[in-house]
Amino acid sequence: MKTLPNLPNECYYMIFNNLRHNNKSLFSCALVNRQWCRIIIPILWNELEHHFKDKRIIKIFLLTLNAEEQALLVPFKINFPNYPKPLFEYTSYITSVNNYLSEGIRNWLSYKRYGTRREIEYAIECSLIAMFIRTSKNLKYLSLNEIICNQLIFDGLYDNNTITSLDLYSYNISDFKSKATDELLKLLSRNSTITSLNLRSIQLGSEGVKTLLETLYNNTVLNSLGLVGNQIGDEEGNVLAKFLCKNTTLTSLILASNNLKSEGGKALADALCKNTTLTFLNLASNDLSSKEGKAFADALCKNTTLTSLNLDWNNLGSEGGKALADALCKNITLKKLDLRSNELGSAGKALANALCKNTTLTSLNLANNRLISDDGEALANALSKNTTLTSLNLNRNYLRSKIGKALADALCRNTTLISLDLGHNYLGLLGLEGIKGLVDILCKNTTLTSLNLACNYLTSEGGKALADALCKNTLLTSLDLSENSLGPEGGKALANALCKNTTLTYLNLGGNRLGTEGVKALAISLYKNTTLVSLNIQSNNTNFDLKNYIQDIEILQ
Template sequence: MALFNLSSVSDALQDVSDDTKGVSFVGLARKWETEENVKEVVEAINKCPHLNFLNLEGNTLGCEAAKHIGEALKKHPEFKRAIWKDLFTGRMKTEIPPALIDLSQGIMFANAQLTVLDLSDNALGPNGMTGLVDLIKSSSCYSLEELRLMNCGLGITGAKMLAKSLGECYKGSVIAGKPMELKVFAAGRNRLENDGAKALSAVFEDIQTLEEITIPQNGIYHQGMAALAEALKKNPNMKIINFNDNTITSRGAEVLAEAFYAIENLIEINLGDCLLKDEGGQTLSDVLADCHPDLEVVNLSGNEIGPEVGIALANSMGPKESLKKFLLDSNQFGDEGVEQIQQIMEDFGKLDVLSIEDDEGLADDEDCDEENDETEEGEEEEDYEEENEDDEEVVITGVSNLSESKFETSLDNSILLNSTKIDEDDPVAEFCNAKEPKLVDFEKITDEDKLIAIKDFLSNATEDDYLTHLVFTILKLSSISEESKEAQQIALELFKEAFEYAKTKDRLKSVRNFFLIQLGLLKSEEKMFKPKYDIKSCRAALENAINNNSIPDEEKTIFECFLNAAK
């Protein structure tokens, strides 16, 4: 794909051959918000006679702009490669799903057959995945060959959502008589962990056409590696494996070695920083000595491997005629060990492919590798799980830090309204100020029109606090709405008022995100926070508000994305 300097819309058009025709705005740092400022992209798409690819990498795309790009894509059934890396810089996490939905709808409407989908370096998280699932499981992805989601913060939940969508896509493609032939899967730095790796492995076992799997830095231990190893066995055309910086240990090396015997075409193996130690290194040395003659790149750096195993590895790799890079940096060979390994590679005429820098010297103790593996793995996994025990929902930035009022710092309870006009025995005050809503407290309100009574009570709040108390009151009414139709109806009316008021104060995003947090759909930045309301009932009340047009159209799609993802 040729690069260019954009000076006009025509510069965005790439027209060299059928495979390289398309539109590129790569690396221009554009901020596309409205129809007007995304006009250049839409025009370039409309003027492209054969839109093979659309490269928008290195820009930032808003919801309205995405809608117009999606409309333009509806006219291009020939579209194949969506290259949308680093496309949502500075966007709230709630902006990404609707933008992806609009882009996806354009592709699906055109019945385009994607071969490449690259959304790397976007802070998608599980929330962002809600905007992708429909596309990935659609017929537009039956033809998908490359799926790249590097550094997207998917987490376990996002990985499971991705696996489910891919699985549905594969099954649909089989029924359609054209099974998906996914060749490249790249999802490094996503905190997939064991559960995410297991979910994806099950899909890879079905697909059986993978040639490259790149998933470094994902907190995967030997249990996850065991699942991946089984998947590797079912993909005989595998050529590139990158599991760098996962905690494989000797146990993981054993199951991977079994898989390596089952696949014969590997050209690149990256198991750097995987805590293999001597036992794991020796296991791999044995299998590499026996097979994979076409290996070009092997990375075993940073694995605490000692000199004897390092020498064994050198002897197993030296005869590989195609070897271009053999990385053994940052191990524990000692000066003499390094010299011996260098001599072996020189004898094979391969010294120039060896990298053996930053050696850490011989290990201080000679404890059994297996004992060390168990101790270190147990400690690291326990610490990791404690640190990320709530990682099934992505953290949203910019909610509790807005400091516009007490609203964003009142996650646990509404602050009591302070006014000499309020009667402490007033049942309305008692219900609205209760820490936990109860139907019995709501029924104590004897006013003929409870809605007016509640509004009158809330009017005692200061202007800065009014929205805070209004939202908490909605949550309390929503929490009992499945028990009381009257509470449900009042919540419906207050939903409408809350969003209308928030719009006048330019605080729609704050209100929206606050509701999402309280309903357990987004994780709060306050680690100890847990929703105190009946989440099931509150979500039902929110759906009721959506269905009855109590929420602005621009917010509906976002709420629907999160609610659908939670089902």
């Protein structure tokens, strides 16, 4: 029998690290010999992510608690697992602790029949967080809620020199403000490794925001700040604007889901004219109007560093949209712009004109803006001239079928777009005439890899036409055809296409009334297809369980 090649550990690590998202294969490899096991265990425990939900993982964590951490659980009479200490220092390999930990604790408590009272959950979470901070040599990201109020955790954070990203959120706002704010500010003034801070739903108030920013004036490490859902209004917005005019380290600022409105939004827009470091700004859901839209448009004409701006779910209106379109003709740094759900209406043509002139934007989101059909055609024509855009989202704009042909003509000439979202646009209302353009896109375009056509009234005829196109397409990797009433015949046509297509990895056919006949056809095709890794067939009126027949593909049913 041949022996395994004797490779250096570094080579084995590179090989196994390529399997880091394939736990099943890594577990199998870990059982081969001790050398492989010692290399693989750190990889397996490096990014637990959703595995924190597993009650078996929680049991291992509890075995790692020291006496001080166990003492937090004494009042709840928790019996610790009576097992030997783990062979490996598993927690020393963990790089990220996320919100799934809370779910895992609830699962363990339910399994052990302790009940799921919030007090006992907090106590266990607090002891485990303190243990992670103490034992992990690689911990970079930590997500916390009110449990940060425990002094044991603060003491650990003061001494920690590995954590770079801290995410704090609160259910009990008053409790967090009264106990944790001062300690958090002390931490920021003493810590020299935290580069990213996200405070969610803590509602510091105007004085709290002022105190936080005063602390950050002297901080030269933090480059990312998030204050999502903190009821930040005009007063706090003005304080933040003054901070941005002086700060020279912050590159990312997230202020989504606040109440900036007129004065606060205008102040931040003015600050962008002076700030020279910020590259990412998120102001989604702040009730900004067309007036603030014009202010940010003016800022984009002057700012030379911002590369990503998110203004989705505001009320910029058509006037705000037109002002931003004019700014795009002059701005030479912005790469990503999100204007989803802003009632842009008739601003579509102005934005199309901007795309003909702009040479830097790579991603534009115009979803849910009630663009009129003519605007859709103008945007389609702009794609034939634009040479930089790689992602365009026109979802939920009710553009109807006329845009299909215009898009087909444009995308035959466009050589940069790789992702296009046309979901919920009624493109199939005129039958095959409206679908023909979509078919041409799949047959003639040479760059598109992701296409969303969900909820477009394609019916079985449209499904068959697109299936024929898929037999010829050699680029598309992701296709969403959900909610299109494809029926059994459309399902069978797509199943036949899967036997021939060699590039598609993700396909969504949910809500299409495929029936048992259509789903069975798909089952047969999946034995022949060699590339698909994910298939969604939810809500298709069938009792046929595809999961029982196909094991190697992620099936959502």
